[in-house]
Amino acid sequence: MSAGAATVRAPAAVRGERSSALTQVGYLARRSVTRTLRQPIMFVPSLAFPLFLLAVNASGLSAATNLPGFPTDSYLSFALGLTFMQGALFATMGAGQSIAQDIQHGFFDRLQLTPLRSNALIAGQLAGATVQGVFQAVTYLIVALAFGAHLEAGPAGALVLFALSAVVGVAFGSIGLAIGLRTGNGEAVQGAFPLLFVLLFLSSGALPRDLIANDWFQTIATINPVSYVIEGFRSLFITGWDGEALALAFGVSVGILVLGMWAATAALRTRMERT
Amino acid sequence: MGRDNGIVVEGLVREFKKGPRAVDGIDLTVAPGEIYGFLGPNGAGKSTTVHMLTTLLPPTAGTARVAGHDIIDEGPSVRDQIGVALQEAALGQFLTAREHMRLQAGMHGLTKADALRRGDELIARVGLTEAADRKVGGYSGGMRRRLDLALALVHEPSILFLDEPTTGLDVQSRTALWDEVQRLASSNGVTVFLTTQYLEEADALADRVGIIDSGKIVAEGTPDSLKAEIGRPTVEAAPADESDRDRMRAVLNRFGSEEPAGPGGVAVRLDEGTGELAAVVRALDAEEIEVANLEIHAPTLDDVFLAKTGRRLEGAGEEADTGEHEVAA
Numbered sequence: 001m002s003a004g005a006a007t008v009r010a011p012a013a014v015r016g017e018r019s020s021a022l023t024q025v026g027y028l029a030r031r032s033v034t035r036t037l038r039q040p041i042m043f044v045p046s047l048a049f050p051l052f053l054l055a056v057n058a059s060g061l062s063a064a065t066n067l068p069g070f071p072t073d074s075y076l077s078f079a080l081g082l083t084f085m086q087g088a089l090f091a092t093m094g095a096g097q098s099i100a101q102d103i104q105h106g107f108f109d110r111l112q113l114t115p116l117r118s119n120a121l122i123a124g125q126l127a128g129a130t131v132q133g134v135f136q137a138v139t140y141l142i143v144a145l146a147f148g149a150h151l152e153a154g155p156a157g158a159l160v161l162f163a164l165s166a167v168v169g170v171a172f173g174s175i176g177l178a179i180g181l182r183t184g185n186g187e188a189v190q191g192a193f194p195l196l197f198v199l200l201f202l203s204s205g206a207l208p209r210d211l212i213a214n215d216w217f218q219t220i221a222t223i224n225p226v227s228y229v230i231e232g233f234r235s236l237f238i239t240g241w242d243g244e245a246l247a248l249a250f251g252v253s254v255g256i257l258v259l260g261m262w263a264a265t266a267a268l269r270t271r272m273e274r275t
Numbered sequence: 276m277g278r279d280n281g282i283v284v285e286g287l288v289r290e291f292k293k294g295p296r297a298v299d300g301i302d303l304t305v306a307p308g309e310i311y312g313f314l315g316p317n318g319a320g321k322s323t324t325v326h327m328l329t330t331l332l333p334p335t336a337g338t339a340r341v342a343g344h345d346i347i348d349e350g351p352s353v354r355d356q357i358g359v360a361l362q363e364a365a366l367g368q369f370l371t372a373r374e375h376m377r378l379q380a381g382m383h384g385l386t387k388a389d390a391l392r393r394g395d396e397l398i399a400r401v402g403l404t405e406a407a408d409r410k411v412g413g414y415s416g417g418m419r420r421r422l423d424l425a426l427a428l429v430h431e432p433s434i435l436f437l438d439e440p441t442t443g444l445d446v447q448s449r450t451a452l453w454d455e456v457q458r459l460a461s462s463n464g465v466t467v468f469l470t471t472q473y474l475e476e477a478d479a480l481a482d483r484v485g486i487i488d489s490g491k492i493v494a495e496g497t498p499d500s501l502k503a504e505i506g507r508p509t510v511e512a513a514p515a516d517e518s519d520r521d522r523m524r525a526v527l528n529r530f531g532s533e534e535p536a537g538p539g540g541v542a543v544r545l546d547e548g549t550g551e552l553a554a555v556v557r558a559l560d561a562e563e564i565e566v567a568n569l570e571i572h573a574p575t576l577d578d579v580f581l582a583k584t585g586r587r588l589e590g591a592g593e594e595a596d597t598g599e600h601e602v603a604a
């Protein structure tokens with residue numbers, strides 16, 4: 001092409017059909033996973049910290065199994081519910097911080113300038129969080145089994161365990177996403193994290209609800225939706241197949257997911273000012 | 276071709292909730308294939324204008340048509356036609372150039388094969404082939420800007436918006452980017468809307484320049500016409516003997532008003548233009564002042580900015596004051 005020849009090539013020659021939402025989700029999910037895998041700081045703590053707390057609890061609180069009515073004689077198996085729930089909370093922070101960083105560093109604008117579909121942005125980020133959540137769950141399970149935990153529900157139970165991890169990851173991930181989109185600030189997301197973490201400690205994570213001696217604690221743990229998610233995870237380890245516990249865990253998670261998605265979509269609508 | 280890849284802006288305003296009017300009623304027209312330089316200091320409203328023209332930010336009032344499409348009612352059509360490199364090259368440290376390209380092409384709906392071909396072609400075009408599989412975290416500022424430019428071109432836009440594309444770059448990287456932008460405009464007929472706070476950049480690159488200050492366009496035209504409007508060149512001289520400086524000042528002041536000068540020198544803006552130069556030399560000779568150095572400076576865009584706003588574009592008023600103080604001392 002000679003200089004000065006004022007020719008503008010028709011974009012259609014290069015541009016394909018407008019990409020589908022699913023294609024966009026694929027690209028964004030892939031980026032989200034790649035970004036996590038290449039930054040160990042984004043996944044090592046969420047892998048290591050829950051396992052560390054599990055080790056501490058399993059050795060320090062094992063005497064709790066002597067309490068009359070304690071459902072198992074392995075505190076390790078009992079405490080695993082908390083571990084899986086913790087992993088999901090880390091996924092929350094991961095999803096929230098990722099989107100906040102994208103906003104702060106201008107990547108969000110770059111995406112807005114493409115034919116990005118807004119639901120694809122949310123789904124793409126959450127797909128990344130889900131992959132991370134399941135990867136964490138697999139790791140927790142392998143480590144726990146290696147240290148003598150017992151999965152009463154068996155191999156099929158492991159699949160349900162991963163499925164629940166994925167749903168819980170997406171549910172809490174959507175809350176993280178909503179905070180990230182609303183604030184557009186990584187530190188704000190980090191600041192919200194302890195608030196969510198409190199939910200863990202005010203739950204039935206350390207003791208079965210009927211063995212919590214303190215009345216107000218027992219009440220809060222009963223209201224706290226996180227308790228039901230933990231009990232769902234736990235049931236697979238110590239009870240086997242407990243339909244009610246699983247239904248509550250999945251139900252509560254889906255409820256949180258609906259709430260989180262509503263908040264994230266609303267936050268994105270405010271954030272995305274493009275015409 | 277008959278393709279409309281120009282820009283028409285009418286009465287564009289943007290107010291922010293707790294701030295002043297960042298953009299305060301802008302009118303401008305950019306012809307297809309033209310490189311338009313939007314020149315102004317930090318905070319003048321350049322980026323806000325770009326954000327509105329690229330549909331990222333809705334205007335408070337006024338409107339604009341970009342490539343024939345209304346920026347308010349036809350956002351998606353505008354975005355189809357434009358390539359944008361915003362001020363912060365938004366690149367992930369952890370992804371390679373090729374991965375960035377694949378993502379960008381994928382979001383624009385290119386097929387895998389097209390994305391690969393187009394990506395490699397653009398990476399080669401901006402000279403990043405060898406670094407294509409390295410993570411962007413290890414790139415220099417110039418490499419990032421070049422990749423950002425390449426990404427903006429993935430979908431063959433007919434209008435390119437570049438928001439301060441060379442801020443923070445060394446001279447070499449800056450020149451390389453200028454060449455590429457010029458090539459895009461001349462051989463591909465791409466219209467370029469470029470913001471800058473560098474006078475040389477506007478001067479070297481832009482066919483036409485709009486000078487913006489406090490949200491308003493204070494001057495517009497080709498760099499040459501703008502400078503011609505200010506017209507008068509400056510003559511700067513330095514005496515061989517430092518003690519002759521005051522006498523030299525007295526002579527020069529007969530020919531124009533004093534301007535900031537370099538160390539040891541005296542400068543005046545000539546009242547009558549270049550034609551007076553001979554008279555200046557004769558007058559200095561008549562006073563028997565030995566001249567060590569004599570230079571004539573054509574007016575710059577900075578002079579235009581000074582004339583229109585009463586301030587210097589670079590370093591603002593402070594620097595000019597210091598200069599004058601030195602001269603007076």
